[in-house]
Structures are given as structure tokens and as C-alpha cells.
Amino acid sequence: MMGRECPKCELVFNIKPGTGLKGEDLPCHCAYCGHIAPHNQFFTKAQIEYAKSVAVRQVTDKLHRQLKRLEFSHPPRGPLGIGISLKVTTRPYPIRYYGERELETEVVCDQCTLLYSIYGAFAFCPDCGSHNSFTILTKNLELADKMLALAAGVSRDLADQLIGDALENVVSGFDGFGRELCRVAAPKATNPAEAEDVRFQNLTGARTRVQKLFSIDMTTLVAANEWEFACRCFQKRHLLAHKMGVVDEDYLQATNDRAAVVGRKIQISPEDVKRLCAAMRQLGEKLVRLVMPQPKASTPLNTHVTSKENHATDN
Numbered sequence: 001m002m003g004r005e006c007p008k009c010e011l012v013f014n015i016k017p018g019t020g021l022k023g024e025d026l027p028c029h030c031a032y033c034g035h036i037a038p039h040n041q042f043f044t045k046a047q048i049e050y051a052k053s054v055a056v057r058q059v060t061d062k063l064h065r066q067l068k069r070l071e072f073s074h075p076p077r078g079p080l081g082i083g084i085s086l087k088v089t090t091r092p093y094p095i096r097y098y099g100e101r102e103l104e105t106e107v108v109c110d111q112c113t114l115l116y117s118i119y120g121a122f123a124f125c126p127d128c129g130s131h132n133s134f135t136i137l138t139k140n141l142e143l144a145d146k147m148l149a150l151a152a153g154v155s156r157d158l159a160d161q162l163i164g165d166a167l168e169n170v171v172s173g174f175d176g177f178g179r180e181l182c183r184v185a186a187p188k189a190t191n192p193a194e195a196e197d198v199r200f201q202n203l204t205g206a207r208t209r210v211q212k213l214f215s216i217d218m219t220t221l222v223a224a225n226e227w228e229f230a231c232r233c234f235q236k237r238h239l240l241a242h243k244m245g246v247v248d249e250d251y252l253q254a255t256n257d258r259a260a261v262v263g264r265k266i267q268i269s270p271e272d273v274k275r276l277c278a279a280m281r282q283l284g285e286k287l288v289r290l291v292m293p294q295p296k297a298s299t300p301l302n303t304h305v306t307s308k309e310n311h312a313t314d315n
């Protein structure tokens, strides 16, 4: 992994060169703020210190060699026994070695296959600029699936807990995905400030706000019965998180769930969670396509800009 530091937001991310787009002079996209510039503007402070120390070392070594040639030694002579000598002692200039930092999340871009790592979870691909929100959503849905597989081989109480956790994971995964999507797309929303803070833990509420901000009706992106089913699952998550999983009047009013009885525990099957995963995948994929701004094409930068920037860095 090679460290990169954004000249604009000064945050650090790592890339594995050669795993993504092929070509010369391709620009680098900041993983966090999306700033686009030539790669030679993304050196980390440690890399610059290292390069500087190597350059200084080369100059000082050369200087030392020249000084060394001036050394002489005349032994004591004559009636007074005076000798004279010049001895040059030098210490090599220290090289500032560095190691790249280990960051929190490794991502493989699903558009260009670049391997990169970041702090946090959401980012733009440094090579192709596409946002990883859908990749992260998919990761969360896969995790829920693994939890269901685990639940299949354990006792009833533990299985119920795991299935509930899997459902909560799907909802929180979609909530994180939706929030990030709105945040990144905020500049093109009717009210950017409001778009920075859209919650997706309640699908009905999210639908209203997404429609107002982006003129997209989420109910049209999946089949009507799947939308209704997803809304019910999200309400079940609310019961799990805040009511110990016990059905209340609010739940019945919000969902019209005829199988539920007030005061009893809500029923969640592994099939429910799997069906919800499929619906969220479909909804997420369509939302990304409609809401997320498309990355600017990664075309090679012209050489004039590159050489000019080189010059600026040297100064």
C-alpha cells in the first residue's frame, strides 16, 4: 500500500498501485472530499520528508567527498618541531525513513478493482472516483446473511437473537448508506443543508424527504408489496431496538400487521431477513444510480499542468 495525502482536506488514504485503472498520468481522487489532482500533489508529509532527506544526503555526501580530498598532514619538522594537518570528519545526513499507516477499512472498488484503504467506511475510489456507498451496503447485507447462517446451527434463544441482530444490521446498514448518499448528493438537492441529515431508519419518513429533496419516489423503485414488506421490517427493527421486541399499538398502526398481537414478541424469520436484504439491494442500487453524482472521467492530465505542478512542489 502507498500512502496518499489530499492537498485540499489533508486526510490520508492508501492505494495499491497497479490494481485499478491502467494508463499514464491518470489523476488521483481524494477518497474523502473527492478533490481531483495529479498524483504528485498527493504525497504524504512523511514521503516528502523522506525525499527531502535523500536529496540533502546526496548533496552533503558529495560535499564531504570534496572536503575529504583537501585533507593533509605535515609531520613536525625543523628546530621548533611544528607539524600541521587537516582532518575532515563527517557524519552522514540521516535519512527520514517512514512506514505507511494502517487504516481502518480496506475496499476493492467494484468499478475499477483498485484496492485502497481509508479511515471510516465511505469513500470515493482514488482511481475512478466512483463512490463506495453501494459496496459498503452490500458488505453489510452479506454480513447479515452470515449471521443467518450462524443462527441455523444454534439453540432457539441464540438463533432468535442472531436473526434479530441480522435484521438490525440490515436496517442500520441501509441507514448509513442512505445518509451518505444524501450527504454526497446534497449539492444537487433542493435544500442542501437538509440533505446532509436525512435518516433512513424509518422508510416512510425517508421516502418523504428524498422525494422533497431529490424528486425521487423510493416506492417506485421496488415492487409495491416489497416496499410495504420493507417498511414493516424497519418497524420491527424499531421494536427490537426500543421495546425489547414487544409489539405495541404504534407498530400495529404503522404496519397493519395482522399476525402481530400487542404485548407479544414480534416474529422475525430468517426468510424475512433474506427477503429484506434482496429488497434493500434493489432499492440501494437504483437509488445510487439516480441520486449519486457520476464521477468525472479519469482522463490523463495534460503534461503542461503536470510539469507546472512539479515545479510548484519543488518550491
Ligand SMILES: [Zn+2]
Pocket: 006, 007, 008, 009, 010, 011, 030, 031, 032, 033, 034, 035
Ligand atoms: Zn480531500
Ligand SMILES: [Zn+2]
Pocket: 020, 109, 110, 111, 112, 113, 114, 125, 126, 127, 128, 129, 130
Ligand atoms: Zn475505482
